[in-house]
Amino acid sequence: MPHFRRGASSPVESLKSTPTMLLVSYVLLCFAAIVSITPFLYILSTSLKDTNSLFSYPPDWIPEQLFWGNYAKLFEQTSFVRWTLNTLGVGIAITGLKLVMDSMAAFALAKLRFRGKALLTTFLLLLVAVPIAALVVPLFFVVRSMGLLNTYWALILPALANPLGILMLRSFMVSLPEDLDHSARLDGASEWKVLTQIVLPLIKPGLVVHAIFTFMLQYTSFLWPLVAVQSDHMQVLTVGISSLKSNFVVDWGLISAASLLATIPITVLFLALQRFFLSQNLSAALKH
Amino acid sequence: MATSAISFRAVRKSYGDFHAVEKLDLEVKTGEFLVLLGPSGCGKSTILKMLAGIEAPSAGEIKVDGRLVNYTLPRDRNVAMVFQNYALYPHMTVFENVAYPLKSRRNSRVSRSEVPRLVKQAAEIVEISDQLGKHPEALSGGQRQRVALARAIVRNPAVFLMDEPLSNLDAQLRNTMRQQLIALHRRMGKATIYVTHDQLEAMTMADRIVVLNAGTVQQEGTPEEVFRKPANQFVAGFVGHPRMNFLEARSLGGSAVKIGDHAMETTASTAPPEARLTVGLRPSDARFHHGGENVISGHVLRSEFTGPDIFLTLDIGSGLKIEVRQTNDQRSSSEEALSVAFQPDDVHVFDKRGNRM
Numbered sequence: 186m187p188h189f190r191r192g193a194s195s196p197v198e199s200l201k202s203t204p205t206m207l208l209v210s211y212v213l214l215c216f217a218a219i220v221s222i223t224p225f226l227y228i229l230s231t232s233l234k235d236t237n238s239l240f241s242y243p244p245d246w247i248p249e250q251l252f253w254g255n256y257a258k259l260f261e262q263t264s265f266v267r268w269t270l271n272t273l274g275v276g277i278a279i280t281g282l283k284l285v286m287d288s289m290a291a292f293a294l295a296k297l298r299f300r301g302k303a304l305l306t307t308f309l310l311l312l313v314a315v316p317i318a319a320l321v322v323p324l325f326f327v328v329r330s331m332g333l334l335n336t337y338w339a340l341i342l343p344a345l346a347n348p349l350g351i352l353m354l355r356s357f358m359v360s361l362p363e364d365l366d367h368s369a370r371l372d373g374a375s376e377w378k379v380l381t382q383i384v385l386p387l388i389k390p391g392l393v394v395h396a397i398f399t400f401m402l403q404y405t406s407f408l409w410p411l412v413a414v415q416s417d418h419m420q421v422l423t424v425g426i427s428s429l430k431s432n433f434v435v436d437w438g439l440i441s442a443a444s445l446l447a448t449i450p451i452t453v454l455f456l457a458l459q460r461f462f463l464s465q466n467l468s469a470a471l472k473h
Numbered sequence: 474m475a476t477s478a479i480s481f482r483a484v485r486k487s488y489g490d491f492h493a494v495e496k497l498d499l500e501v502k503t504g505e506f507l508v509l510l511g512p513s514g515c516g517k518s519t520i521l522k523m524l525a526g527i528e529a530p531s532a533g534e535i536k537v538d539g540r541l542v543n544y545t546l547p548r549d550r551n552v553a554m555v556f557q558n559y560a561l562y563p564h565m566t567v568f569e570n571v572a573y574p575l576k577s578r579r580n581s582r583v584s585r586s587e588v589p590r591l592v593k594q595a596a597e598i599v600e601i602s603d604q605l606g607k608h609p610e611a612l613s614g615g616q617r618q619r620v621a622l623a624r625a626i627v628r629n630p631a632v633f634l635m636d637e638p639l640s641n642l643d644a645q646l647r648n649t650m651r652q653q654l655i656a657l658h659r660r661m662g663k664a665t666i667y668v669t670h671d672q673l674e675a676m677t678m679a680d681r682i683v684v685l686n687a688g689t690v691q692q693e694g695t696p697e698e699v700f701r702k703p704a705n706q707f708v709a710g711f712v713g714h715p716r717m718n719f720l721e722a723r724s725l726g727g728s729a730v731k732i733g734d735h736a737m738e739t740t741a742s743t744a745p746p747e748a749r750l751t752v753g754l755r756p757s758d759a760r761f762h763h764g765g766e767n768v769i770s771g772h773v774l775r776s777e778f779t780g781p782d783i784f785l786t787l788d789i790g791s792g793l794k795i796e797v798r799q800t801n802d803q804r805s806s807s808e809e810a811l812s813v814a815f816q817p818d819d820v821h822v823f824d825k826r827g828n829r830m
């Protein structure tokens with residue numbers, strides 16, 4: 186878990202210290218950048234080609250003539266827009282609900298006293314280790330027996346049961362001095378106010394990390410949405426895009442266009458919140 | 474006044490088998506400044522936390538203004554506490570910190586429009602009026618301490634609790650804050666329990682001192698009583714600086730004792746004869762150039778010059794050593810052999826178990 190102590194100089198700064206290290210670090214960074222950006226560029230290139238030029242060898246990175254047909258097809262002949270809205274809607278619902286539920290659960294584990302607290306915490310920790318794949322089948326039967334298959338609830342409810350966020354927020358809260366909440370209680374605050382007025386404002390970075398993490402997890406999840414929802418207009422992006430290749434001929438251009446567009450919302454989210462990831466000193470955020 | 478502002482009856486606090494506080498009986502009157510004095514880990518904070526409602530006592534009764542509060546929520550106890558590390562809310566300004574106790578109460582007696590006035594008033598008392606817009610991290614230690622005080626006084630509680638509020642300040646500031654705290658206490662006239670492990674702080678501030686060790690009360694009394702008539706060897710050693718000398722001795726019957734080869738008259742009754750005893754002598758009680766009665770002679774092993782005083786370590790024979798304080802004007806030529814006298818009053822006698830005789 187992250188610790189918000191003011192460290193000595195950051196690793197980045199110490200790397201900068203000698204010219205050789207600077208060179209090495211740039212070379213490594215360039216390499217990493219190339220490795221991660223090449224597939225992206227390839228998808229971009231593919232999405233702008235028609236079926237004929239797609240398989241020309243050697244492949245040209247920049248098509249002679251830009252072909253927008255894949256994008257047109259995506260919007261006109263598939264439910265791509267609907268999938269995107271589904272994904273965003275489900276992701277936002279899950280993230281919002283989880284923030285509320287997890288911060289309350291974490292507060293109980295971090296700041297309240299009750300019997301069996303340590304046991305419960307350990308139990309949650311063990312649950313984290315259970316892989317999704319092991320849960321899909323039993324979960325399917327549970328959700329079916331509740332009559333929720335092929336509804337948005339089937340996508341939202343199971344995701345709420347992930348204990349990882351509780352444990353993460355709990356460790357943020359445990360790192361706050363005990364006297365702060367004792368003092369607030371003496372000052373007249375109810376437990377609810379201790380949570381909302383004292384604890385939550387002080388763990389804002391933790392809440393942001395939690396929100397991004399939850400949203401990302403939902404955005405990229407595939408297995409459960411594939412099982413839980415059948416109708417085309419209910420699908421999320423991951424499942425929807427993969428359904429595009431269920432014809433005899435795989436339309437790589439179309440899939441590339443869809444994949445590329447699907448990365449946009451998450452990229453925007455990342456850019457908007459990157460300072461929380463990259464800030465060398467989260468404690469600055471903790472202090473205000 | 475019929476009831477005490479604070480009363481503990483047979484209060485105990487155990488963590489499993491470990492007793493942090495044992496059978497505590499304590500009364501504090503309105504307007505009284507009571508100091509809990511004791512070494513680290515003796516249960517001082519635990520006592521405050523039980524009174525504040527942060528910890529539940531394992532047994533016994535706690536009352537505030539005659540009302541049993543064992544099962545009362547912290548916020549309904551009418552108790553304000555200054556924490557050792559101040560516990561200021563880092564995300565709020567000084568104003569918001571001080572206003573918090575007024576705003577967070579559900580059935581507040583204070584109307585919204587009165588809040589700014591009360592906050593300003595509290596801020597004026599502790600002299601932080603010009604800091605109200607800042608965040609705690611922009612304040613010095615002393616200023617933070619004042620904010621914590623302002624937050625405590627703003628809601629006008631029946632009882633003040635202070636847990637080593639000066640321990641994070643430098644010596645100079647501690648001195649001034651000590652006086653200001655007492656002045657503030659006089660002005661508020663509330664029952665105050667003040668926790669410290671600094672015996673000087675306790676002596677200078679307290680109306681009454683309760684000395685604690687390992688969860689049990691060792692002695693309760695005015696600073697003078699605790700200093701002049703320590704109830705046992707622990708109190709004698711803990712209160713007073715420099716530390717009291719403890720010397721093995723034998724009873725001579727009546728009220729006399731023998732330390733090594735030196736016979737001393739005391740005010741205690743030391744019977745039976747030949748009983749093994751411990752005698753306590755404060756370095757500061759040593760008198761020079763007296764001769765005659767109650768004299769211990771020895772030769773100087775070591776002398777430390779500290780400015781106004783000189784501390785001498787004397788070898789008084791029979792393998793015994795004693796530290797004495799000599800003021801500069803008592804200083805004679807650098808003698809090798811020296812005699813010091815102690816008034817019978819100043820010779821503290823403790824039995825085998827360390828209790829005062």
Ligand SMILES: Nc1ncnc2c1ncn2[C@@H]1O[C@H](COP(=O)(O)OP(=O)(O)OP(=O)(O)O)[C@@H](O)[C@H]1O
Pocket residue numbers: 488491493511512513514515516517518519520670
């Ligand atoms: N939650 C707890 N569980 C077990 N033991 C505890 C707990 N809280 C306190 N104690 C023990 O109770 C004893 C008294 O603690 P307390 O905090 O009251 O000491 P103190 O007199 O305030 O010391 P200090 O001057 O260091 O603050 C200590 O020995 C401590 O280890």
Ligand SMILES: [Mg+2]
Pocket residue numbers: 517518519636
């Ligand atoms: Mg303490």
